[in-house]
Amino acid sequence: MRANDGIAVIICCAFRLCFCHGTYVCSYRPWTWYPPQDVFKPEPARLKRNICAIINFAKFRDEKVVMLDELEKSVEEKLKQNQAEAQEYEENLAELRRLKELHAARQTEAVTFESEAQAISATIMQLNKAHTGLSEETRAIKAQCNALTDQAAEAKLTLNSLHNEAMELQDQIVQSPEKHKTAINDLIMAVDKKRDYLAAMCVAYDEHERRLEMMAKCERELQRCVKLMEDLEVAVARKKDVSAATKDTREAIAMEERRYNEQVSINATAQRQLLSLQDKLSYIKQQGQLKLDAAAALLEEQVKRREAAEAERAVGGARAAEHEAQVRQWRERTEEVRAAKDAKTKAVMDKYNTLRRAVSEYNKRLEAAVSVNLEADAIVDVATVCAAGLRDAGLSDKAPSLDTGASRGTAMLASGMQHLHLS
Template structure:
């Protein structure tokens, strides 16, 4: 047996598992089994695990009874044989391949325990696989429904194809005359196109000739007018004899008649060209009518082609549906084979799944412990970060205060420095004024003094004043520099 439920069950476990199947076991039968007690257990197991009712299990086949000469003699043997047949099939499914009549009529404790454990094993396995079987049955039902829908659609497509084929056959008689007429009209149109091309060439030539003749007539009219004007001018200028004048008039009349004759011939040719143009216009209208008729015929041919294309598409769709039906049938067979193989593999997968679940549980527990440690470490880190952030905020506030104090002191020192600069500038200006006045007085009061000695003393006095001024300036600048240096150090 390849089921996952254990087969070496204790007496209490056997009794409890059979009670779950609505089979109430007498524990004394496991040590001293009897036919009268064991058969109801097997009957209830067959009813519970195979889905056969008690009436179906005990009802004989009436068609088989009619064969016997005395069917009343087999009223008990046939139901017993039917029951044993179903029980044997069930026990083979449970993995007990040596089940026989002695296990029912002369049961042994060891074999009875083994058989009951096998039934319990199969029942547990059946309970575990009910969900999967239901899912597979649902999928199979869906595939069967899809197959039926595809079959219905296939029948519908076949009916549509037959209808289109009948319609095509019915219209085939109409298509042949239309195709013949189309070919005839196409030949006529081709011939007319050739004639049209020739006539177009002739029209171009005639138009060119008409234009040439019109130009010549215009030139002749202009020449005649100019000649008449010139003749009048000459006639006014020259006085000739009457005889000569009559001859000239006769010549002019003859020339005029010739011009009129030439103009009449040009008008006749122009009228002929107009008639030809009118004929060409009629021909073009007839040609347009033929072209329109050809377009209508082309539309009919296009509709015929569309119907043919639709029939072809329908045939292709039917072939596609047939291929899909074949694929679905193959997939259905494959699904049935997979269902059989899945039932064999499920036990091994469940055992492996149990081992994986246990390993996963151990891994989850280990990960939880690691998570707790990491969370504790994160909490400590968050506390340290909060403390450091508080220190940083204190340092930033202290730095802001120091910067504000420094800015205040710098502004105060700069104010003092500006005041000192203005004072030094005033002092230097006053000193320059004093030095200039003292030099002028010294030069006026010591005229009798030796020029050399007096000049030296004046130069010495000026030098002393300049040195004193430079000394004061350096002292003030040094004080301001020391103040700024002290401010920067602070």
């Protein structure tokens, strides 16, 4: 007895556990543990709540399945998004390393450019000073050259005038040879002085040409300096561009670092959400499996009901087909009866119209006969003609009555004619 009691207790406990788990799966979670009375002696309110939970589970299972599918899709999207973010993070790290390397290379190049720019600036300052001195010296030499050119022109004019004067004097000489020699010696001395002056002027001209060559050389040096200044300006502009690019690179690096931190925080949040969703998904899968089993049982019952309904519908369809065949036969019979009735009605109407025309013709002839005071034989002829017309129209059954009417009319007409003659 004790062994049987123990087995019964175990079975009862197992049933209670299964019942509790089932109601828990059905989303009914009371504050207290299920007492044995809920199974063996249930209270109405608690029993109602338990049954309502089971009914709601069976009723709203589809919504939970849809929610489960949506959660699975959201988890897949989150996983894909995390993979894309991880790939983007790796690409950003590679881009960040490349930008750092580029920044280091440009920084070295910028230092080289700065040293070159400083050296070129010092050279330009020296060349500017030399250019200033050479410009002043050039202006002085140009002024001196202009003065020497004027003096050379004046000397040439003076020499020409002296030469002309010597020629005139030579033509006018009529004096003694000694005086002539003295004048010639004076002229020779004057010519020597002028020649010396011209030689000095030539030397000054050569010096002037040398200085002009020096000035041309200075101008070439100055052009080279100007070109160096332009190159320096280009280098300075390039250095500014490099500085701006370096600044942009630093800003890009800072932005990438901020984005990296944001991605790290987003990734951490996504990981937490993923863990939470995985927990929810596992719980929902358990719930879904239980609901799926219940739905399978319900589906089996619905299939049985559907088969029974289909059988009933097949029987109803056969009956409906039979009734439809009967209705079709009745309609065909009705159409036949209606066609026969229409044909008879048409035939009667045709006969009626023919009779009407014959009677009308008979009346017209009778009136004509009365109006012209015809004999009884003429009236009989008219009646005979009408009867023949009725026979031709197919109203042979009406012809005897017409003949009888004609004979009676003839008799009455004859008696009337006799009374007229007697009077």
